[in-house]
Amino acid sequence: MDPPYLYPGKVIPRKFSGRKQYLYNRYRNIIDASATGTPFLVLSHADFTANQLIKFRQDVAQAKPRGVKEPWDENGRTPTLEVITSAIFGVALREHPVARNNVGRVLANSTQVTGGSFAVLRLPSLDPPRLAAVLKAVEKFIAVHGPKPEDAAAEAAKRKGAEDLATPGRRAKRIGGDLGPRCRVFEGEGVKTVSSLPDIGTLRAQVVGLLTAPAGQIAALLGEASGAKLARTLEGLKKSLEEDGAPPSA
Numbered sequence: 001m002d003p004p005y006l007y008p009g010k011v012i013p014r015k016f017s018g019r020k021q022y023l024y025n026r027y028r029n030i031i032d033a034s035a036t037g038t039p040f041l042v043l044s045h046a047d048f049t050a051n052q053l054i055k056f057r058q059d060v061a062q063a064k065p066r067g068v069k070e071p072w073d074e075n076g077r078t079p080t081l082e083v084i085t086s087a088i089f090g091v092a093l094r095e096h097p098v099a100r101n102n103v104g105r106v107l108a109n110s111t112q113v114t115g116g117s118f119a120v121l122r123l124p125s126l127d128p129p130r131l132a133a134v135l136k137a138v139e140k141f142i143a144v145h146g147p148k149p150e151d152a153a154a155e156a157a158k159r160k161g162a163e164d165l166a167t168p169g170r171r172a173k174r175i176g177g178d179l180g181p182r183c184r185v186f187e188g189e190g191v192k193t194v195s196s197l198p199d200i201g202t203l204r205a206q207v208v209g210l211l212t213a214p215a216g217q218i219a220a221l222l223g224e225a226s227g228a229k230l231a232r233t234l235e236g237l238k239k240s241l242e243e244d245g246a247p248p249s250a
Contacts, residue, residue, distance in 0.1 A: 014091055023085055027092035030120060038077075041121040041191065043138070045083075052145050057081045060121065063137035065129040072134070074124035079134055083119045125200075132195035 016024050034040055048056065060079045062071050072079055121138075123131065197203065 014095060016088070020085075020088060023088045024092055027084065027089045028096065030122060031092060031096050033122075037125055039123050039126050041123070043081075043119045043121055045117055045119050047117055048145060053081070053083065056141050056145075059137045059141050060134055063130075063133040065133045068129075068133075072124060072127070072130045077124040079124065080122045081119055082122070083117065086118050089118070089120075126194075127199060128195050128197040129199050131191070135192065135195055 014024070015021065030040055045053075057080070060081055063079070064071050121134070123134070198206075
């Protein structure tokens, strides 16, 4: 994704008026927050009705892994779905240096770009089991309310020449992925792979285990070399040196 073109007299960051400026600031905050542990998914949607979007938000907010009693809520932050204005969101992406550099390659190589309207699904944190539950809720909702396969194919063909999400003022294509805590971008399959990982606590324990294993092995080695074993080791070394220094026998 190229940086925004600097027209004569153009100001960066771009200035809008009224509600457009509010949306631009909001989208920049969403992108900035993704670098500090609040990832988001960019979803295309098939022009759902207001009632369908309300149901979609409820399903996502109530999604939880099997065996977990409470929905996802971290200090009042829950999964939230927001329909976006793609042209202004594209400007926010293009003018964000980190997001622009990370998103550009994915946009260029994406196999999941199609036309349509877009929404941002913000997550409280990167929690793979919780993410898997949210993705399952999304898939179930799409299976019921989404377009039929033949309708989707016809719509994709109709919008084949659309410009991507990063081009302001044009019809957007779809990013099938998310902008993660370190501005890492995944397409749909990558998101599913991340969702199959253990929870963050388990991952931390595994990393700590890997780091402490060598230290434990060293401690065990020193333990074996202590006391009587150390004395026998030194005695053997002494005899070896005495034998090496003894004159050869006739």
